[in-house]
Amino acid sequence: MGSNTKIRFKIVLYLLLVVFIVLVLRLYFLQVMSGELYAELASESIAREKTVSAPRGNIYDRNGKLLVKSVPVKAVVVEPYTVSKNEDVIKALSGCLDMSYEEIKEKVEKSNVSYMDRIILKQDIDTATMIYLKENSSKFPGVEVVDVYLREYNFGFLASHLLGYTGEIDEDRLKSEIYANDYEGGDQIGLTGLEETYESVMKGKKGKIIYEVDPLGKPVSILEETGPISGNDLYLTIDIDLQRVVEKILYESILEVRQKKIKDTDEYYKVPGGAVVVLSPKNGQILAMASYPTFNPELFVGGISLDNWDYLNDPENYYPLINRAVMSFPPGSSIKIVPAYAGLAEDIISERGRLNCAGVWLGLGKDFPKSCWSSHGSLDIRGAIKNSCDIYFYQVGYGLFTKNNNMEELLQKYLRIFGFGSLTGIDLPNEDEGLVPDKEWKKDYFKDQAGYSVWFPGDTVNMTIGQGDLLVTPLQMAQAFSILANRGIEYSPHLIKEIRDSEGNLFPDSSIQEYQDLKLNEYFIEIIEDGLVQVVSQGGTAASVFRDFPLDIIPVAGKTGTAEFYGRQDYAWFASYAPVGNPEYVIVAMLEEAGSGGSNVAPIIEEIYRYLFNID
Structure with a gap:
């Protein structure tokens, strides 16, 4: 064997020896040093x-x-x-x-x-x-x-x-x-x-x-x-049978109003949607709450199809997923219960004092005339509520503004006392808090338009009749009328009566009702209530709707509202409670772009009362 061959043989031998040593060391590491670790991992892998x-x-x-x-x-x-x-x-x-x-x-x-x-x-x-x-x-x-x-x-x-x-x-x-x-x-x-x-x-x-x-x-x-x-x-808290009746009446009423034309035009009312709230003033329980258009929750079982989702979110279908009962809208004259109370509480008006309505009011100057839907003449507070006189309430609003130079923003103060501008706390997601505009809001909203950022007397005057930038929800309106019905006691509206586990055991405190005493003047409320009773009586703005209703047995307090909405048809309201003296129900209804609250919304509530009190 030559010397070169021997050298190559030794090199190969050394390399094999090195490989053998490495393998032995690796085997020792795996079996001895890491044995416990891999044993643990192996046991975990089969569980x-x-x-x-x-x-x-x-x-x-x-x-x-x-x-x-x-x-x-x-x-x-x-x-x-x-x-x-x-x-x-x-x-x-x-x-x-x-x-x-x-x-x-x-x-x-x-x-x-x-x-x-x-x-x-x-x-x-x-x-x-x-x-x-x-x-x-x-x-x-x-x-x-x-x-x-x-x-x-x-x-x-x-x-x-x-x-x-x-x-x-x-x-x-x-x-x-x-x-x-x-x-x-x-x-x-x-x-x-x-x-x-x-x-x-x-x-x-x-x-x-x-x-x-x-x-x-x-x-x-x-x-x-x-x-x-x-x-x-x-x-x-809801009664599903009452809920069925309310939803049916709301739906049929919307279809009926859509067949009506706006006065002196060939234009039909659009009525894209509406809402009804029925609650108990005794505890704030919601007995029924309807919103139209509506949807079928079964569409979502197992995952909604793309076609159905697109339909429900298409603006042409008026957004059926939205709960209009907790959305905010301009309230129109249905809000007049608040400036009425504020005017009495701040001595702007008195029970017997009278103000004149000549059809036009120039209290803001000749360049800013304010009109009323009629010329009512001399009215006291009860008559102003009965006839829904705008000029009477313009003067109330102006008095609230000028008192102490509007330092306290008195109208806003009382709107908030009655629950407007804040969440009611109902146990539903996505409730709107509405809007009670004030000086700070306007300053911020128009911060880039200095000429519009100042709060003017006309802003307060417009709010007294539910116009301007004031926005409220049907639920807030129901709560405000509940406060009147309860003489100043405010209950939190809610949908849960009780919670039970799968064995039927009652959850502690699940049925406790929250309330607070707003310390309102009961006599002032009674004065306002007198006016609300006259609304549905002879000569009132909803008298024709209730002419066949047994008011002598079941007296009703109510207020109509028709709100202008820029770029749209008027929004229609009716808010009420009954029976007066021992109210069991507060009912509020609102229809979008439906014109008059007295003629197009009050019938909804009259029909619901007939069902509730079993009147044929």
Whole structure:
């Protein structure tokens, strides 16, 4: 053997020795140094955990009628990270779930895997599909069939704005603090209405299963199992039978007014929507709340289609998802109860004092004439309310402005006392607080237009008849009339009568009603009430509507309102309570672009009273 050959042989031998030593050291490290670590990891790898959905609580009306319940269905859930990388699985799912390849691909790829451990691909699958997926689970890594609970609505459209709807949780919500605990991809949550407000109460507690799997991921045995606990049940203040009647009357009235023409024109009233609120002044309970147009919450069960979603959000359909009962609108003369009280409380007017209405008022100067819809002559406060005399209230507003140079902004002060310009606190999401404009608001709103940023006497004068920039919700108006009916006691309007767990146990304090005494002058309220009673009596602005109503047996206090809205037809209101002396109901109705409150909205409330008091 030559010397070169020997040298090469030694080099190869040394290299093999080095490789052998490295392998021995690596083996020693894996088996001895890291043995415990890998043993722990190995044991963890064969124990899997999954959650078990809990049914949401049911929703009942005040009389125990079941409105909404949860029903179990089979659903296909996938792990986005696993499935998005497996073309064969996506193709196989497309075939058995009757979904396009592109639809599945888009859904799994748009999920943020750091927040979405799993997503629901399809709900309410049939039995054959469920069996196929379970029997062929090895061909579908990252795919699982689970039980989920969907909502079932026993009364269709009724009370949809109150009940709300549920849907699958999205990534943004999973990232938020509210849903930080006990939520995961695929969960059904409340998205609107009471379903959203009482999500934490109704969601239930998930169960848990820890099971052992073989190396292929197939379950072998259950190591630990905890069953789910149903969510708590809501018992509402609404009467679903009354709700049905109110929604029917509102709908039929809107159709009827749409057939009417504006006086002296060929233009029909548009009436795109409206709202009615019926509440108990004795405790603030909402007995019925209707908003039109409305929607069917069943459209959202299992996920709403794109076509239905586009329809519900198309401006030509007047936004059916919006609850107009908690939206703000110009109130017109229905607001006059507040300047009436403010005028009496601040000695701007007196019970017997009279002001004159000649049809035109020049109190702001000849360049700013203010007109009334009629020439009423000399009126006291009761007559001014009965006839809804604008010029009387212009003078009240001017007196409130000039007292102490409007330093206290007295009209705004009393509007806020009666609850306007702030949330009522009703247990619904997205309530509008309305707007009580004042000097600071106007200064800020017109900060780039100095000539408009000053608060003028005319601003206060306009607000006394519910014009200008004043905005209120039908619910706020109902609360204000409830304050009158209660002689200054204010209850917080609410929709929950009580909350019970799945075994029927009552939640402590769930039925306690909050109220406060506003310390109002009861005699002033009685004066205003006298005027409101005259509104529906002979000669009042709603007299023709109530001419056949038994007012001698069931006296009604009410106020009409017709509000101008720039660029639109007039908005129509009627607010009321009955029976006077021992009021059981406060009812407020509003129709958008419907003209006169006396002729087009008061009939809605008269018909509801007939139902409530069983009058044929």
